[in-house]
Amino acid sequence: MSEASRNVRARLQHRSESAFAEEERQGLMLAAKTRTIALLILLAWQIIDNPNSGLAYAFDLSILISFILLGLLQFLCAKWRFHMDLLKYLFVAMDCALLAVALTFENPFSEVGRPTAYAMQGSLFSLFFLFLMQSAFSFRQRLVMWCGACIVAARTGMLLWVVNQPGVFTNIDLPERSPEAFIEALGNPNFVHLGHWFIEIMASLIVASGLAVVVGRSRRLVTDRSLSERARANLARYFSPNVVDRLSGSNELLGTVRQQDVAVLFVDIIGFTKLCEREPAANVIALLRDYHNRLGQAVFDNEGTLDKYIGDGLMATFGTPEPGPNDAGHALQCALDMITALAAWNGERTASGDKAVRIGIGLHYGPVIAGDIGNERRLEYGVIGDTVNIASRLEQLTRQLKTPIVLSDSLVMAIDQASDARLAISNNFVEAGVQHVRGREGGIPVWVLKAEPDGPGNRRCISNSPSPCR
Secondary structure, X not given: OOHHHHHHHHHHHHHHHHHHHHHHHHHXXXXXXXXXXXXXXXXXXXXXXXXXXXXXXXXXXXXXXXXXXXXXXXXXXXXXXXXXXXHHHHHHHHHHHHHHHHHHXXXXXXXXXXXXXXXXXXXXXXXXXXXXXXXXXXXXXXXXHHHHXXXXXXXXXXXXXXXXXXXXXXXXXXXXXXXXXXXXXXXXXXXXXXXXXXXXXXXXXXXXXXXXXXXXXXXHHHHHHHHHHHHHHHHHHHEOHHHHHHHHOOOOXXXXXXXXXXXXXXXXXXXXXXXXXXXXXXXXXXXXXXXXXXXHHHHHHOOOEEXXXXXXXEEEEEOOOOOOOOHHXXXXXXXXXXXXXXXXXXXHHHHOOOOOOOEEEEEEEEEEEEEEEEEOOEEEEEEEOHHHXXXXXXXXXXHHHOOOEEEEHHHHHHOXXXXXXXHHHHHHEEEEXXXXXXXXXXXXXXXXXXXOOOOHHHOOOOOOOOOOOO
């Protein structure tokens, strides 16, 4: 991967982290809200169905209320963005510690006691997994693993406290390790099987690790998808849809610098300053957008690459990023399509009282250097070379020759003699001799369009053009 590609990916990952931070906040709010609603339902049930009374009844309800208040506090901190980088870890630890205390110590006001080892029952341990579920809402791997570690610490703390109480014994304390002894011990309410605790710890670590992997894969999938969609969107700015499909499915680097023969097209509005000198800025921008949309579509319809918009003009190339046998013909058909599109647009403009728009188009074919141009902060795919300069000069020559299209003889020669594009040249263009081009010694043989079509129904068409002929 090139340095530029790594920089682009790093910037995208930075933006993804910011987006994930917001999703994490929203996820924590949703988890806290869901947990609070569930606890409120459980509290309502306990109010109705709790067998205790008096202080014992109030104590049971206070445990649930503590979890509800803690959930509300988590929700508010996430909503207000109050030190959540630290507090989200603290809240997980508090949840696990509070649940461990609630499960370990019996109600001090209850008249009905329970065996101390009851706290180590597996059915009660399953409540800890609710916190794992809540942490997974954060899309943060470290938080999920932290929650798993807190569960392990809380459950281990419960075990250490319980096994050190009078009368409690474990399978290590059995005088003999026979199956009969184990079965007999299992019937004793003060017996704690250490194997069950070990399975709980392993299950917590495995589930936490699995969730962390899922969260990590989800984050990478979103990042890669964003990178792919961003790359595809960037390609769609310059290339036709079928070229985008080929490039997005290719492993070849688009920005690799190479020299190749391409057809270059320049188009510009003639008299743009005079056309817009009294127009409001909004009208000028609307005109340019409509103009760019129509002419840019002609580029894409003919498998061209939209290199750049240049004010009231644009530059397009044919044969980038992948050269083909009909690049010159595609460029020629694009120029003819632009003239046809302009005629249709001018019909709409004159009907609404606006001025007609005139354009000049220059086309040349020859070698260019193609690849990523710019620096690590901004890279764009483009072409440079004498061929580009000549195409630009030919576009300017349209004013002098009073024609909308000027072709270089090099482009005409690049078109296969047996192709329909060659027939289109003979039908629509005439040789204009050798013309002097500024910045170049000697002259260049050129061809010019015979006359502009009268309307959109008179489209000059190459039958094997990628765009449909009507």
